[in-house]
Amino acid sequence: MMCWSILTAFLGLISFATAENGFNGWLRYAPVHCDKRCQRALPSSIVTLNSTGTSPLATAAQELQTGLENIIGKHLPIKHASCGRRGSILVATLDQHSRVCNRSADVPALSGDGFWLRAYGDTVQILGKNEKGALYGAFEYLSLLAQANFTHVDYSTSPHAPVRWVNQWDNMDGSIERGYAGPSLFFREGRIVEDLSRVKQYARLLASIRINGIVVNNVNANATLLTAQNMDGLARIADVFRPYGIKIGVSLNFASPVTLGGLGTYDPLDPSVAAWWANVTDELYQRIPDMAGYLVKASSEGQPGPDTYNRTLAEGANVFAKALQPHGGILMFRTFVYDHHINESIWTNDRANAQVDFFKKLDGQFEENVILQIKFGPIDFQVREPVSPLFANLYQTNMAIELQVTQEYLGQQDHLVYLSLLWKEILDFDLRVDHQPSLVRDIISGQRFDRRLGGWAAVVNAGTNTTWLGSHLAMSNLYAYGRLAWCPTDGSQEILQDWIRLTFGRDQHVLDTITDMSMKSWPAYENYTGNLGIQTLTDILYTHYGPNPASQDNNGWGQWTRADHDTIGMDRTVKNGTGNAGQYPAEIAQVYEDIDSTPDSLLLWFHHVPYTHRLHSGKTVIQHFYDAHYSGAETAHHFLSQWESLGGQIDQQRFNEVKSRLTYQAGHSLVWRDAINNFYWNLSGISDENGRVGHHPWRVEAESMALDGYEPYAVSPFEAASGYGAIVTASNSTIGTAQTTLEFPSGTYDLGVNYYDMYGGKSEWAVYLNDRLVGKWEGNSEDTLGHTPSIYIDGHSATRITFRDVYIQQGDQLKITGVPDGVEPAPLDYVVLLPPSVVD
Numbered sequence: 001m002m003c004w005s006i007l008t009a010f011l012g013l014i015s016f017a018t019a020e021n022g023f024n025g026w027l028r029y030a031p032v033h034c035d036k037r038c039q040r041a042l043p044s045s046i047v048t049l050n051s052t053g054t055s056p057l058a059t060a061a062q063e064l065q066t067g068l069e070n071i072i073g074k075h076l077p078i079k080h081a082s083c084g085r086r087g088s089i090l091v092a093t094l095d096q097h098s099r100v101c102n103r104s105a106d107v108p109a110l111s112g113d114g115f116w117l118r119a120y121g122d123t124v125q126i127l128g129k130n131e132k133g134a135l136y137g138a139f140e141y142l143s144l145l146a147q148a149n150f151t152h153v154d155y156s157t158s159p160h161a162p163v164r165w166v167n168q169w170d171n172m173d174g175s176i177e178r179g180y181a182g183p184s185l186f187f188r189e190g191r192i193v194e195d196l197s198r199v200k201q202y203a204r205l206l207a208s209i210r211i212n213g214i215v216v217n218n219v220n221a222n223a224t225l226l227t228a229q230n231m232d233g234l235a236r237i238a239d240v241f242r243p244y245g246i247k248i249g250v251s252l253n254f255a256s257p258v259t260l261g262g263l264g265t266y267d268p269l270d271p272s273v274a275a276w277w278a279n280v281t282d283e284l285y286q287r288i289p290d291m292a293g294y295l296v297k298a299s300s301e302g303q304p305g306p307d308t309y310n311r312t313l314a315e316g317a318n319v320f321a322k323a324l325q326p327h328g329g330i331l332m333f334r335t336f337v338y339d340h341h342i343n344e345s346i347w348t349n350d351r352a353n354a355q356v357d358f359f360k361k362l363d364g365q366f367e368e369n370v371i372l373q374i375k376f377g378p379i380d381f382q383v384r385e386p387v388s389p390l391f392a393n394l395y396q397t398n399m400a401i402e403l404q405v406t407q408e409y410l411g412q413q414d415h416l417v418y419l420s421l422l423w424k425e426i427l428d429f430d431l432r433v434d435h436q437p438s439l440v441r442d443i444i445s446g447q448r449f450d451r452r453l454g455g456w457a458a459v460v461n462a463g464t465n466t467t468w469l470g471s472h473l474a475m476s477n478l479y480a481y482g483r484l485a486w487c488p489t490d491g492s493q494e495i496l497q498d499w500i501r502l503t504f505g506r507d508q509h510v511l512d513t514i515t516d517m518s519m520k521s522w523p524a525y526e527n528y529t530g531n532l533g534i535q536t537l538t539d540i541l542y543t544h545y546g547p548n549p550a551s552q553d554n555n556g557w558g559q560w561t562r563a564d565h566d567t568i569g570m571d572r573t574v575k576n577g578t579g580n581a582g583q584y585p586a587e588i589a590q591v592y593e594d595i596d597s598t599p600d601s602l603l604l605w606f607h608h609v610p611y612t613h614r615l616h617s618g619k620t621v622i623q624h625f626y627d628a629h630y631s632g633a634e635t636a637h638h639f640l641s642q643w644e645s646l647g648g649q650i651d652q653q654r655f656n657e658v659k660s661r662l663t664y665q666a667g668h669s670l671v672w673r674d675a676i677n678n679f680y681w682n683l684s685g686i687s688d689e690n691g692r693v694g695h696h697p698w699r700v701e702a703e704s705m706a707l708d709g710y711e712p713y714a715v716s717p718f719e720a721a722s723g724y725g726a727i728v729t730a731s732n733s734t735i736g737t738a739q740t741t742l743e744f745p746s747g748t749y750d751l752g753v754n755y756y757d758m759y760g761g762k763s764e765w766a767v768y769l770n771d772r773l774v775g776k777w778e779g780n781s782e783d784t785l786g787h788t789p790s791i792y793i794d795g796h797s798a799t800r801i802t803f804r805d806v807y808i809q810q811g812d813q814l815k816i817t818g819v820p821d822g823v824e825p826a827p828l829d830y831v832v833l834l835p836p837s838v839v840d
Contacts, residue, residue, distance in 0.1 A: 003487025022467035026502035029070035032148045045088045049096040056131040056245040060138035067142040089124040114158030132245035139208040161445040163455030164485040165213035180413045180786035181463035181470035192233025207244035209482020215249040219297040223256040235287035247292035255304035267309040268319035281323040293329035300337040314365035321367035341556040350578035351558025352378035355390045364396035371398040382535040389583035392431040398453040406461040409536040412787035413471040418518035420480040420492040432587040441488040456485040470786035527632025533605030543788035546795030547675035569604035611684045626688040629673040636669035667800030675719040702727045702828040710736035720795040728825035736818040751806040754829040756797040757781040759789030761824025768815045
């Protein structure tokens with residue numbers, strides 16, 4: 001069986017003449033070279049069998065017509081014939097083909113939403129197990145043509161699991177929690193928006209990667225979604241998705257019977273509560289007969305749940321499941337349940353134990369239409385975590401894996417991080433349950449424990465930005481998620497390269513360059529943010545974006561590192577620590593319990609060690625930190641030059657927009673590198689054996705310059721500033737000036753300025769050499785970048801601007817002026833002059 005076509009046959013190449021904005025994603029259907037002879041060898045009509053105007057089959061025919069006209073410049077009429085014939089594309093279900101054509105196609109066995117694609121020159125058959133399968137087959141055929149693949153193909157493919165959903169964390173006011181691409185597609189001012197035209201395009205993109213369900217609102221749900229007016233709005237959303245074979249679902253607030261229904265209780269075992277939920281569910285299905293079901297987050301992070309009434313999580317889930325059962329709906333119940341007020345001083349406390357502690361004892365107590373939605377790791381979408389042990393502890397309960405396309409802890413789409421590599425490590429991991437092969441991908445499909453339901457969910461958070469995710473390159477993650485949800489054995493690089501060809505064209509240099517950048521991006525980000533299993537060392541108390549390692553500890557959230565002056569890491573062994581290693585099956589537990597067999601990549605997840613502990617590589621932990629952070633930042637800098645080599649080979653708008661993000665990432669990777677290295681250098685007192693940490697010979701600290709209207713400022717956290725300090729204007733109406741005499745050897749340099757771009761103001765800066773303007777800029781990242789903005793001078797707001805190829809003579813006078821705006825006092829950190837090929 002072929003999961004997804006990986007055949008490639010390259011014909012002529014095209015150049016990009018017009019700008020693109022990302023709205024079409026990988027469905028650009030860019031022209032390929034196909035002369036008259038080529039066109040004659042391709043089908044001349046599209047045939048459907050008894051399809052209605054709003055069915056996925058009708059959508060498939062329309063998509064084929066549009067796609068072929070754009071890709072090869074050939075218009076194919078759509079015919080509703082009795083059967084397909086030579087010179088046509090037949091798109092139908094197996095049942096239709098058998099009934100109408102009065103013959104049974106010699107098709108391999110299909111299951112679920114599977115399809116068979118047979119393309120021989122001018123005759124193409126696309127037969128689906130159901131209408132969705134036929135639509136997927138149509139998109140598959142167009143994907144081949146869009147990659148200039150006109151070879152004969154004959155293969156079938158079926159989905160890995162029945163549930164392939166995306167979750168949107170959209171709020172009723174139009175904001176999106178952990179959304180980095182503009183406001184909601186669905187909601188505004190407490191209601192469903194009137195214009196759903198963008199939703200149709202989103203549906204096309206999702207259907208083309210074989211997604212079959214979408215939850216449209218935040219797991220931290222607002223009960224007002226269930227008002228009659230909003231139920232009507234949900235029906236309109238469902239109408240848009242239905243022709244694309246996608247069912248909608250909704251997240252529910254557990255306390256809705258009280259806050260919306262006026263009951264005195266939301267106890268799931270109270271008959272009045274069960275009746276209320278049954279009635280609400282009936283009302284929704286009256287409007288949306290094919291609704292997918294519900295998603296519920298309960299008893300976690302302040303959300304209401306069954307624990308209020310001393311009920312179990314299974315009892316809480318089952319009240320919704322029973323309401324859904326008459327309608328065939330599914331309840332996705334999140335296992336992201338933990339105490340966020342735990343005491344770090346108790347050595348055995350461990351948030352990573354929570355999911356098994358809460359759910360293992362409930363195995364077999366959930367209704368058959370309940371699927372437990374389990375985050376891939378035990379904590380929270382970190383740059384590296386071990387597989388969640390919960391996957392190995394539920395024999396009688398349906399499971400789905402929860403991934404995150406939106407890069408909450410991973411650069412928030414302002415850093416290039418191709419996530420398929422991370423996901424594949426999780427999916428391919430063998431948990432060895434009962435000493436038997438137990439790959440995570442086989443557990444979530446239901447295969448390993450013989451479960452009927454299972455599958456996938458991903459937090460996507462697409463917004464109204466034309467790029468959907470706020471970044472052109474971040475779309476590779478959405479594409480990869482769909483591909484893996486259909487066939488998790490597909491390779492990360494083959495998925496990526498299909499996406500590149502569909503998104504940016506078939507030029508070999510473009511393909512090779514973006515492939516190299518993307519495949520290096522996750523290891524690079526791990527290196528400059530948090531490695532050895534220490535988690536992403538971001539600020540967990542605020543935006544989850546920039547560096548702040550101290551925020552991990554001394555609070556109740558439980559993402560601890562237990563770092564002190566001598567040691568670092570969580571002891572999760574059974575022998576001495578929290579016992580987390582013992583939650584895994586015996587073969588895996590044995591590996592993690594022993595420090596010698598634990599892989600270096602997870603050392604600090606499972607073991608508490610001195611900074612001087614030697615890794616399998618021979619390096620000490622602290623030296624590995626220093627080296628990895630320098631290596632990761634250097635790789636991020638290389639991304640920019642790699643992308644610049646593509647000038648003229650990618651349309652100008654997307655080239656410039658990606659270049660802007662990569663320029664920002666290069667600068668912010670240095671903020672990360674310096675903050676983490678300086679923090680642990682100060683904490684441990686152990687110097688970098690290569691003499692880099694704390695030594696920056698090409699920098700001039702802003703606070704060391706001659707100041708007029710500026711004054712020194714103590715940055716917090718201290719490590720978010722070079723030299724631990726910055727300068728700010730004396731007031732929000734004072735223009736600041738900082739001057740210095742440059743003592744560097746005469747020559748050509750890249751002149752960089754590190755500054756802080758805070759939310760709530762748009763300061764203006766200008767840099768001069770001998771009163772000659774080198775450049776000026778505005779602090780407008782809130783308009784140009786997508787990450788959660790910061791109102792503070794910290795690692796989130798720190799950024800850099802660089803002016804290239806500036807000639808200076810020793811003794812030149814450098815001056816920077818800053819004009820504050822709003823709450824932003826034109827903050828400056830340092831100036832750097834870098835000789836060619838030197839990374840600061």
